[in-house]
Amino acid sequence: MSKRRILVIDDSEAIHQAFCRILCPEKARDLKEMDAMERLLFGNASPSRGAASEEVFELDSAFQGEEGLAKVREAVASRRPYALVFLDYRMPPGWNGVETLRHLRKVAPELPVVLCSAYSDHSWQEMVEEFGHTPQLTELKKPFEQAVLHKMALTLSAPRGATALE
Numbered sequence: 001m002s003k004r005r006i007l008v009i010d011d012s013e014a015i016h017q018a019f020c021r022i023l024c025p026e027k028a029r030d031l032k033e034m035d036a037m038e039r040l041l042f043g044n045a046s047p048s049r050g051a052a053s054e055e056v057f058e059l060d061s062a063f064q065g066e067e068g069l070a071k072v073r074e075a076v077a078s079r080r081p082y083a084l085v086f087l088d089y090r091m092p093p094g095w096n097g098v099e100t101l102r103h104l105r106k107v108a109p110e111l112p113v114v115l116c117s118a119y120s121d122h123s124w125q126e127m128v129e130e131f132g133h134t135p136q137l138t139e140l141k142k143p144f145e146q147a148v149l150h151k152m153a154l155t156l157s158a159p160r161g162a163t164a165l166e
Helices: 013-023 026-040 065-077 097-107 124-131 144-158
Strands: 004-007 056-063 086-087 113-117 137-141
Touching: 004 013, 004 065, 004 144, 013 026, 013 056, 013 144, 056 065, 065 086, 065 097, 086 097, 086 144, 097 113, 097 124, 124 137, 137 144
Parallel strands: 004 056, 004 086, 086 113, 113 137
Antiparallel strands: none
16 A cells, blocks of 8 residues: 655644654654664764655655645656645745645645644635635644544545545
8 A cells, every 4th residue: 555645834843743643653653762762872863764664644844835835846747746735824934825725726736735723814715715615625723633633634635536544
């Protein structure tokens, strides 16, 4: 089974770490243990390693909308598209989530996107008016529950016509 590629676009490192802990718990645990061993042995830690083979998701990170758009473009061009994007509404100083979504829709119009934030500068009605009422766009309020995030990721990243558990 190939992993479902998910992109998290958020300006907060803590949010990226939370997504990793929730969606890739084996990777998060392994990284923590290996980093501790490397600090003991070498005095520093390696920045990244591969995920455990039984994990369902492959996470990628972008900290601003422009960076996220570049990653989506690259993924489409390399024929390794993302299955889902979690996108923060507010990401100063760059594009906000709505502006980022406008650009993402030009590059990957069918890509499911979950808008995430504790605060929104736009009502859901405004979002529906601009982007349409579609299952490819949904909203998740912060703070989110781990089980809700995990279920959304499984469901929205499932290949079309497949069930969430495939």
